[in-house]
Amino acid sequence: MKKLASLTLILAASAAALNAQAQDKVLNLYSARHYQTDEAMYDNFTKTTGIKINRVDADDAGIVARLRAEGAASPADVILLVDAARMASADSQGLFQPFKSAKLDAAIPANLRADATKDGVTWTGFSTRARVIVYDPLRVKAADVATYEQLADPKLKGLVCTRSGSHPYNLSLFATVVERLGDAKGEAWLKGVVDNMARAPKGGDTDQVKAVASGECGVALTNTYYLARLIKSDKPDERSAMEKVRVVFPNQGTTGTHVNIAGAAMAKHAKNHDNAIVFMEFLASPFAQDYFANGNNEFPAVKGLKVANPAITAMGGDNFKAEQIPLGVVAKNMTKVQQMLDRVGYK
Template identity: 85%
Template structure:
């Protein structure tokens, strides 16, 4: 059952059914209660394998990120949630800042997941960790734009691209995460100047989602745009004639390969602040880092595995050039701290 933020009442009813007092009181039943913003059919096999392997039953309520955060805040200490699964580092960091997670320690996760894909560690542990990654790539029209003019994020502010750049809203978490890394690298003054230059190069006011940006480049409305890599992969895998036509008209650039590396974001998870089954929650997170689960987790949304040394076979990923690109090394936990500052910059430069 998939719910949105606008249907919190229905989510509450579902949670009551799944996590009723009798179920919570039954000490013999091993459970982990999952609030998930991931809604992919392929994940079902992964969840079933966890239960078969551990004997721990997964009770799941699905919503979007905003719905999950709103529910956790409303439930407070009475929340049955053990694991929170969200699909963006900015959203994880925001929920963490609101005190909705608890720190945890796991040698398994320390060994499997790179530190840059987790919250900053404290003596008590970490509060969230990534389990899949996606790249923030550039798509461009090779008939209008040279590859050398879009091979870094910084060049999106070059006057050469005036009237050619398209993005979704600057305040969207996908862009906030990217912009926060650019500001972290360039510093506040140069970072804000860069954002001002991107605004000056806009072909039109920011609107739509990432797929809309790709299609706008293909249609000639824009010459260059930002998108998450999995949106490109979806179009590559599509059987629709129109989608195939779009991908014939655009090229893909993994930016900053000769410098700082391409920005990556995550889908990740945390242990809920008031988890009733914290040990089972950690077992579930450790399972998500296993090669078996990583294959399900990454392929479910055409993403890249987060765990070290794990690879997946996905023709769409291969068509984009594979997963062996240089990634940015700035820790997402550090970048998350820049987002309020970056939002204020966006307001000042008029980035809608």
């Protein structure tokens, strides 16, 4: 009986160890990325590490709402969101926890991460996209849209189109401009952009490009990966739209073009802490960075890494000067900038 009891204890202990080991091979991922090309990347991660990914997909707002509703019971380990504005908003709600990784510190530039503390960072970028200007060469000269500041120049009156000023893509850009110009000049610049609008803000980035191509607008803002999609599109009308517009990477002679991120964070109540670190470090691997560049037409976030993409080359994005203002600092301007938008009537 004693031997049987001992054997039972040994088997129970072994079963518990195996169960713990199985649990150790799991990562619960909440993702706001909806790109099919990411699927192969996740599969490669599991094959390489043996860590199974359980994924929840939703838009950024849906991910944040779910985390808040689940609270301490949330199974989430890693959160993927798009744009520093969204990362900062979720961070301010206490949904992330700081983490440390020497590999990520070495790979990702400090300006593409949250401000570091003694406990680490709460989020990090793993891919980037540039916010550029597109214009109609029949109505606008390249020299007149060489900088973001020129979008407020009266010579562009009735020509500028954008999506909502409150959209995170614009909020992040505007926050960098305010950071550079200061509050008073930054708000005056926003007022100047409003005064130059061809119509009220509406639609998404692709809609802005098409509006310039159709003649409704003369100048617009867009993220680079939207342009790459149009260049590579199998739809003749979308390729035709790109043939009618020109692209400017703004502020090349001064502060550089604004870049933003797709980012990752460790969930506040992550249970699989080590696996979360392994996954985020994987996102900075050459394999994953190539997927971001050629799968979704993003730019690598890793220092010095260049990945060839014909569509990026076609728009002149192989080698541009990027703005170096830390996105962690910029994120702190979001509320202030939103108040400015309200005051100047930027819808």
